Amino acid sequence: MVHHIVMWKFREEIAEEKKPELKAAMAKHLCGLVGQVPGLLSADFVETPIPSSTHDMALVMTFEKATDIAGYSKHPAHVAVADTYVRPFVCSRACLDYED
Numbered sequence: 001m002v003h004h005i006v007m008w009k010f011r012e013e014i015a016e017e018k019k020p021e022l023k024a025a026m027a028k029h030l031c032g033l034v035g036q037v038p039g040l041l042s043a044d045f046v047e048t049p050i051p052s053s054t055h056d057m058a059l060v061m062t063f064e065k066a067t068d069i070a071g072y073s074k075h076p077a078h079v080a081v082a083d084t085y086v087r088p089f090v091c092s093r094a095c096l097d098y099e100d
Helices: 016-031 067-074 076-086
Strands: 002-010 039-048 059-064 090-099
Touching: 002 067, 016 039, 016 059, 016 076, 059 067, 067 076
Parallel strands: none
Antiparallel strands: 002 059, 002 090, 039 059
C-alpha cells in the first residue's frame, strides 16, 4: 500500500468565516473520488488541525501501488475537483508519499 498525504494553506485573502464552508466542500469532493479513481482505496480529510500545525487542512489517501498516484494526479475527476474546490483557495501545498 502507498499513502499520499497533502497539506494546504489558505490564501491570505480568504475570509475566516468562509474557511469552514470551503473545507467541507473540499472534504466532500476529494473523499468522493474513492470509487472513481482506479487504485484509490481510501481518503480522509483533516479539517481541524490542532494549533501547532503549520497547514490549514490535509488529505490522507491510500492507494494500491505507487503508480496509482500518477494516474490519480491526471484523472479527469481529480483534476476537476482540484481546479474547482482546492486550487482557487490555497497558496501553499506540501506532499509526502510513502509505502508500507
